[in-house]
Amino acid sequence: MLENPRSPRVRAVAKLAKKPARQESGLFLLEGPQAVAEALAFRPELLVELFATPTALERHPAVADAARDAGIDVEFVTEAVLESMADTVTPQGFVAVCRQFPTAVRDVFASGPRLIAILEEVRDPGNAGTIVRAADAAGADAVVFTGRAVDLYNPKVVRSTTGSIFHLPVAVDADLADVLGRAREAGLTVLAADVKGVDLLEVRQEGVLDGPTAWLFGNEAHGLADEQLELADRVVTVPIYGHAESMNLATAASVCLYESAFAHRSS
Structure with a gap:
């Protein structure tokens, strides 16, 4: 479980809230159970990392099942870590890192x-x-x-x-x-x-x-x-x-x- 809100990995995820980091990495932040569920259902290949608190995963077993079916590991984090990663003030238990995928x-x-x-x-x-x-x-x-x-x-x-x-x-x-x-x-x-x-x-x-x-x-x-x-x-x-x-x-x-x-x- 990730427990340190100041760790380099957590900071790297949090930086994706800013445009320069998104432009440099080609990645973006995804927050909340509904958005993560849609990504897993329609474009699971875009998910690079998926983080969740144990409580959130218990509340949303369908998301856990979809992640397992897509072969994506869910990494547990503390509430403090999730708050540090997320752009919202009160995140809903899930944060994912996804690849950008604009259409020509x-x-x-x-x-x-x-x-x-x-x-x-x-x-x-x-x-x-x-x-x-x-x-x-x-x-x-x-x-x-x-x-x-x-x-x-x-x-x-x-x-x-x-x-x-x-x-x-x-x-x-x-x-x-x-x-x-x-x-x-x-x-x-x-x-x-x-x-x-x-x-x-x-x-x-x-x-x-x-x-x-x-x-x-x-x-x-x-x-x-x-x-x-x-x-x-x-x-x-x-x-x-x-x-x-x-x-x-x-x-x-x-x-x-x-x-x-x-x-x-x-x-």
Whole structure:
């Protein structure tokens, strides 16, 4: 059992909360029983190390069984060690070290996707992770991070995906113009979500959402620039029927992605 919170091994794991260590090592942190369970179920080959407190493993026997079935050893650690490793203040008994696994942009479009989400300079970790989760839930084929977006493997992004990071392809560090060009070559209609656009209901009634679609979402603070909006086939806004001043980016993205999902399944 690992008992020393200041040991070099524990410090090496804790450093993965910082981007330079992730870039240098090609690894990232995974925390909590649900995220670890998803990794074991969908991409067990990515797990490099798996740590848990004895109490946590007793509470989650399914995780222990999945690790054993995948041939992955669980190393016991004390609560103090786990707290030193984790990025969260109150970790839930599990920390894993995983290999990063970004998808190449060309591979995103090689399989003929019908629904993808493009995140242009989305900086907030919670928004980014929630959109990945929403895209997964809506049955999207991929997510692409373009421009100076938040690091996909930031611990807050990873936590916000709640395991969805292991369910669908995600490309990072892509160029927006290149991605949109590839999207059109693959037969997707590019819809930019922006307050300057036409009502989503109008677009739905026109049947625009029935075909393959690439949704483009911009930065939380300043949205999409005019020249970026011009790259889209249509600019669409999610209407606000109440008195809210605006809508959170991740919420608006979820609405857009699900509208496409509904249209695809009803048609």
